Amino acid sequence: MELEKREYRTSEDLEYAKTTEEKELEDLEYSKRHQNWTYKILKYNPIDPLNDLWRYIIKRLDLEHIEGRLQWWAAYIYIKWAARTFWNFKVIYPKGNMFPEYGPVILVGSHESHIDPFFYGSACHRRIRYMSKLDNFKTPLVRTLFTNLGTFKIDRENPEQGWATAKKILAGGECVGIFPEGTRSLDGTLGEFKTGAVRLAVEMQVPIVPMAVIGSRNALPKGNLVMKPTQVIVRVADPIYYDDYNINTISYKEIKRLNDELRQTVFELREGVYGKEEEEELSIGSPEEEKISKFNFMRYLKDIGKGFLRLIDDSWYAFLRSLEEFGVREQFQKPVQCISGDLVCGWSDLMMPYKVIDFEKYIPKEGAAVVCSSHNSEWDVLLLAASVIHHPPRRVLYQMAKQSLFKIPLVNAWVRNHHAFPLKRGEHDVDSYNYAKGILEKGHLVCTYPEGTTNPGDGQLLEGHTGAMRMAIETQVPIILIGITGTENTYPKHAKMLNFYKGSILKAGPPFMEHKKYWGKPMPDYNELKRLTNYMMERIRDLILYNTPDA
Secondary structure, eight states, X not given: OHHHHHTTTOOTTSOOOOOHHHHHHSOOOOSSHHHHHHHHHXXXXXXXXXXXXXXXXXXXXXXXXXXXXXXXXXXXXXXXXXXXXXXXXXXXXXXXXXXXXXXXXEEEEOOOSTTHHHHHXXXXXXXXXXXXXGGGGTSTTHHHHHHHTTOEEEBTTBTHHHHHHHHHHHHTTOEEEEOTTSSOOSSSOOOOOXXXXXXXXXXXXXXXXXXXXXXXXXXXXXXXXXXXXXXXXXXXXXXXXXXXXXXXXXXXXXXXXXXXXXXXXXXXXXXXXXXXXXXXXXXXXXXXXXXXXXOOHHHHHHXXXXXXXXXXXXXXXXXXXXXXXXXXXXXXXXXXXXXXXXXXXXXXXXXXXXXXXXXXHHSOSSSOEEEEEOOOOTHHHHHHHHHHHHSTTXXXXXXXXXXXXXXXXXXXXXXXXXXXXXXXXXXXXXHHXXXXXXXXXXXXXXXXXXXXXXXXXXXXXXXXXXXXXXXHHHHTOXXXXXXXXXXXXXXXXXOSSOOTTOOEEEEEOOOBOGGGGGTTSOOXXXXXXXXXXXXXXXXXXXXXXXXXXXX
């Protein structure tokens, strides 16, 4: 098994090599004279020693964790702004799913340039801890930037400490970024992948998210010091899970197969064929035709305008995440949501009259509950949350919302500020489900729309999914039922504008408790969950008030 372990864990069979500490004391040597001169000049810059002093103070004060995360969220603003301004940066999700927001995960990407980590980080809504070669921590100025953003070193000849750090980060629920090619590509081709990332994923039982960067080689080619304007695109694939494998029993052949499949996914992302049907692949033309587009000044100005909106969005989100580091995000968001709830409800009363029925009677004043509502329109997401906090008992409502809302500038900031969190539709989103369970365990209300998408309206409900019922059984909480009437007229499906003076009604009903008999017992089978869900949907239908005296 020596061959199998060599890439990932050991260097025992190598002849004597210098220790990591010895290498860190050595100067870098470049092949070109001007690079050596530049290195020797920059080596004595004042920024690196000042940052070393800062990091020493932070470490002595035991503030490394919170300071590192605050550094990341500050960089989240200016790096994304720079990427959009200078490289017209864009993120593409071929299958529509964003980078996972919860739980430990490994980011694996192609590597063309020194600035790739910044482009990958700009495609995610969370902190990424990158694994980087030792030389980057000896490069003037670069080491300050990398250290402050949480990058950790790996010595290729003595990799044990680097892999141990990666495991510790994943065990803490964070994200690790790895470039399995081991170095940047000189000619743009995708190199062979080392197996370390797959081994790590199998051992730690965490998913890998394949990603690919297109265009960064032109932004800062290998060996160059001057960055150039070009367009850079990052494509994000769906997570790959390794739950069916065990690090103690998996063979080297299986590791290689999984590694080859991972590389193939990254290759398809680079070529723009990931997630496309075979017939679509035949019609898209060559990859180079897709990557290269003529510069259009008006389109560039339009992108700059969108970039400004995204800057506001990024700044607000980074601010919320920074508050989270101090444990005061909830204390800040609740009064903000109360004010916005009053504004939304007041405006709705004036322009789109609505009324609520029995909220105070059936929504508990405290304690956890799953709120299940009919779903006629995307306007439901805004109106329901505003109504629950505006009317007694004035509770904060956490909502599962489709992730497409979190891709829209300003809308993303709004829904996140109002306690919404993204949900992948059309598949089992375990991470979002577990996040919702954690919210319930803290005693909050979690809203889910069992239909999964908007219904046709006029009281025609779609078939309900069983996720809400399963969640209520696992967390042993009641289900609050709400029927919504008329919002499909206020904001019809695919509409671009609200229709004024179209009324809506939100009616709460008695809590659904038929599932209580399964609390603390084994989860019932799918048929029983479906029966309970169907009964719950019938109860919701009874709360819809078309053609009734209350309508």
